[in-house]
Amino acid sequence: MSEPLSPQEIRELAAGYVLGDLTSAETEAFQGLLHELPALKVEVTALQETLAMMPYGLDDVEPEGGLRSQILSAAKAEFSSPTSVSLPPQPSTPTFKRSRLPWIMSTTAAGLALVCGLATLRLGNQVRTLQAQYSPSELTVAGDPWSGLRNLLQDHHQSLQNPDGPVDFVVSQPDEIPDLLQGFQTTVAALPLLPDHQGKLLGGSNCQLGDAEGLRLTYQLETDQTVSAYQLVLAEEEFPELQSAHLSLQQPDGTGIVLWRDENYLYAVVAELPTAELQTLAYAIEGI
């Protein structure tokens, strides 16, 4: 990367950036180029737009005629019972298989309500999709309740109440973050970064939540809401048993959490926001 890159090489890096396939060295180089060449952002946007056009290239596939009326009926049913817990439609045939029941349903759950949007659980001999409420104590690690939830909520609230502000250090660019963290090693690519247009990055902080070490990035949304985004390292045996790609929790005071993980880290976003908005932020951080 020491020699200047040709325009074609820069274009390919931009494509790789949009496709998310840059190595960490290429990412560093490309972020440098983005600073040097403002026009490159236009190229990135154009490539993102191109990628977003992909579905229009699919063959015309018309769903069965009955689907339209099925959707309208489901919508009508929801309108007519607005106070009921919203349950996604049952699949017309059991299409998912889960190997075990990660949490036991509780009808008396108080406090946090865990909404498992897409989780599909095997209940008895039936497979069903459900969105229901769980007690946080039923989010488990090796059968024991996962204590990290309480730690996450406490950390988020304490950061908001900190008279010195919610962050340990202020940054203007994400690539400054790894060097400002004390002890915790990470790469820029692994950070829980929210696209600029969705939230202003205020800064970051080291975190120690129980045994979990990591960081918290703090964002301010256009609506002035403050969002904490966590990246935590846990020993494999400490990971809570997430059977859905995203798990969302909503506390009665309005604080919500969305959790997800990859091979290396547990991620979470915490804010005083409805579940749907938090999920949108989580998807944006994941870049999907």
Next chain:
Amino acid sequence: MEHETDGSLVARLWEGELSALGILYDRYGSLVYGIAIKGLRRVAEAEDLTQEIFLSLMRTRSYQPHRGSLASYLTTLTRSRVIDRLRAQSTQYKYLNQWHQSQTVVDADTPMQHITQQEKRAIVREALTTLKAQQREVLELSYYEGQSQRDIAERLGVPLGTVKSWARRGLLQLRKQLDLLKEDLS
């Protein structure tokens, strides 16, 4: 009501007018279902997800017209839910290839929003035919199924660098062709 904007229809839907949902389904049901069946491959699952997407549009009220077109919102949402389901089904939790930017707003103010869905379909299909078969395959596996390029390399039995090269050049080629076709259209 034939020319009623998507934004107006969504507003009516949120006020409880189910007829608006019917019109929105007529406009975008095929597009949503197409993405769902491409990734999930099973009719029952694709129908289930299509229903979930439209009910989600009604329930969550997270669509913001000023941030992008409804088509873009629905395609992005559908794609991410497809990948979410594929990941949830996976026996081994696999790291999803990162997509660095949300695509929910990329067409907020571009010429592409002023052409019809049929015109978009026509030019994207034509542009895709100019890609090499491998370029298209890699882009599709990555886009619709969220497969990492490492997984794609294993699946196709080629080096990772080759997959990256196919994907990057495929995307650049697609962009170039779309630009040319858009010029022809205007």
